[in-house]
Amino acid sequence: MHFTVISRILGILLMLFSLTLIPPVLVSLWFHDHNQVSFLIAFIITFAAGMVAWFPVHNVKQDLRTRDGFLVTALFWTVLGLFGSLPFMFSNGLNLSFTNAVFESLSGLTTTGATVITGLDTLPKSILYYRQQLQWLGGIGIIVIAVAILPMLGIGGMQLYRAETPGPVKDSKLTPRITETAKALFLIYLSLTVVCALSYWFAGMSLFDAICHAYATVAIGGFSTHDASMGFFQSETIHAICVFFMVVSGINFALHFYSWQDRRISNYFRDPEFQFYISAILVGCVLTIFLLYHYDVFNFTDSVGHGIFQLVSILTTTGFTTTDFSAWPSILPFMLLYFAFMGGCAGSTGGGIKVIRILLIFKQGIREIHRLIHPSAVIPIKVGSTSVSDRVVDAVWGFFSVYVFAYFMMFLVLVGTGLDVITAFFAVGACINNLGPGLGEVATHYGDMNETAKWVLCFAMLLGRLEVFTLLVLFSPMFWRR
Template sequence: MHFRGILRILGLLICLFSITLLPPAAIALIYEDGGGVAFMLAFAVSIFIGFMVWYPNRSERSDLKARDGFLLTVLFWTVLGAVGVLPFLFTEEVPLSITDAAFESFSGLTTTGATILTGIEHLPHSVLYYRQQLQWLGGMGIIVLAVAILPMLGIGGMQLYRAEIPGPLKDAKMTPRIADTAKHLWYIYVALTVACAVAYKIAGMNWFDAVSHSFSTIAVGGFSTYDASMGYFGSSTINIICVVFLLLSSLNFAVHYAAITGRTLRSYFVDPEVRAFLLIQLALLFIVFATVLTHKIFADTGTAFNQALFQSVSISTTAGFATTDFSAWPLFLPILLIFASFIGGCASSTAGGLKVVRVVLLYRQGMRELHRLVHPAGVFSVKLGDRVLPPRIVEAVWGFFAAYALVFVVIMLGLLATGLDDITAFSATAACLNNLGPGLGEVAANYESIPDAAKWLLIIAMLFGRLEVFTILVLLTPTFWRS
């Protein structure tokens, strides 16, 4: 394990992150909201921390190995989440405890979207912007950005990329060089963000709200600048725009890249994961729409369809935006939507959850076992499209599912031990492990009222979800630390 090399890179990444505290300081000056001092102080403290971590190890030039990449990834997200706490602690207009500040910071950076804040629209513009920016940076992963920049400093990035990019097919690269891969990911990410912001502006948002909500939409995060979330605007057009960009952001970014470079939409239609994802969305929409229409929850069919479409896409893609209190719908619908968040979006997207490709492979593996029962002597394979997958990938998917279930059970039991009721504990665990945000019961609106111990457990759940479980679990094995 090259600890000095890891510390050198970690110091550089902290310094890089500290620069992102300057835009909120500029927002504070523009809106004269008094938050500029807090962000400049946070910038000074964070860049000092980064410098002190980097400077003693500045001469270390060892190559990163796979184990180093896993450790650095976990350190990066935990340290960055801790550094992200500083503005919340320094801003006098937001009197938060360390626990609440940490919860808000990690929720933003992991794109979970769970919040402990109320009266959000009365917060300084700089703080509102900072929360949205945290989600935008966490959406694609600051490490992917660093992968594109750090090679210029003599730091290889493939190990970081393999540990960060979600999905079971981590060896697949869109371009031969990892730096080019990361750059293309960010080109697509920025282009979607700009297009989303412009669409929101045309639909009636002011520029601040348009940019802020485009950040959390493309990141599939769910933070808003209003307590009522998207419901504040009361616009079916804005709802549709949000749905479109949530769906785009929940698709595999490699498919976007293939469509752009090939100048054809064929990539979307031939990709088996995309087809499965859209089929799941259509089925969920049909169930939700039929149910709200039958129970006459909304006054007219058009409103019912718009609300059903928005809530089904928002929750199932793990964004967590709201236009209405879905927890008050007929009981099976909130539970259905929470379960849909376990599927989430496609691999290599900004959405959370298990990822559609894993669910597809679990289904096909299950069908293979059924076929084996009927034809014991038959030879059956698991395919993804026309590609026959090696047993190693199928085994990895089952292993991931088992680890995911184990983490879920442990954290849920921990929440029950803190005094939360069954529904609250279940939905809070699902919402944070799937990086969804809103839950049911006590956490339907926000997480302010739950105990501090429960908040720390949920922070751990957010990290497990964002880093896809194995990245953290591997650090807990004795084998990992053996030389």
């Protein structure tokens, strides 16, 4: 382990992160909500901490190696999560406990969107803005940092992409022009945000709400400035815009990159992961609408409206709501949660197991059946025209098993702390998939939960966002040897 390089990188990250505490100061001054001091204090502490980590080692010229990438990735989320919690502890009229502040901060950065706060509508604007911005930053982190920024700091690109996503790596063409690509990915992310915000604004949101919700939409975060979430805006246009941008943000950003570069929409439709993703959304919408209508929850028009919105919001793991879906007949929230387990495409801001892995598991399941019928046949697994190596196959099975195993262990611990079964089931599901809202006690917020449960759920959010194995590797004695 090269602790000096790691310290240097963390220092830079913290100082960069501290700069993001300046916009909330401006928001606070603009809206006169008297919260600028808490953000300034948080800025000073974070910047100073970054300086302390960076300055003693800023001259060290050492290359970061593959193995360090795991630690850097894990520290990125935990350390920023910790420092990001400072404004929540300092702010007037909020004064969250340490546990609650860390939960809110991690939930923002990992784009989970589970909140411990109620009464959003009356909260200082600067706090509201800060929560949304956390998600937006987390979203960039998810897409760009693993692919581009850390390699710029001296890490071989693909290895770290592997640290973020132990599953299949999408396109080897990303490696050589990693800096270029990073800029391009950021540009796409920014453009999407701007277009989304403008659309919301033109559709009737206030400029403040439009920017805030664009942040949370493109980051697949799901935080809102209103307790009623997207349901606050009684506009079908706004809901339709939201659905469109959630779907777009759930697509692999590398695919966006290549399609935008080539100016070819057809690139999307040739991508097997995209095909599977869109098919799942269509099948999910039809099922949801059918069940809503069948169980007489809404009339047909409302079944279509709420059905499409809620399916897309939960499948992509955004977590916005237009209605209290936790009151729907049990089969619906469970089915929606299943779709959240699939989640978005790899390389998107979405959570869950990721579409490409589900696609591979599906193909491997079919192969197992064919192998039983033709035991001596050699049947390769193909995604598009490329065969998937055995290593990738093993890694995907492993990912799925460990994911399921971790899920059920955390569920058991939550039940052990006294949560009722439904709450525990959905809370873990909502956190490990970086989804946000659940059922039962956590249908709207996580504030009333016991401390132990909150820390377990923080772990779940990290586990999901770190693609499980990045975190598990750190618990392996072999990792720390030599």
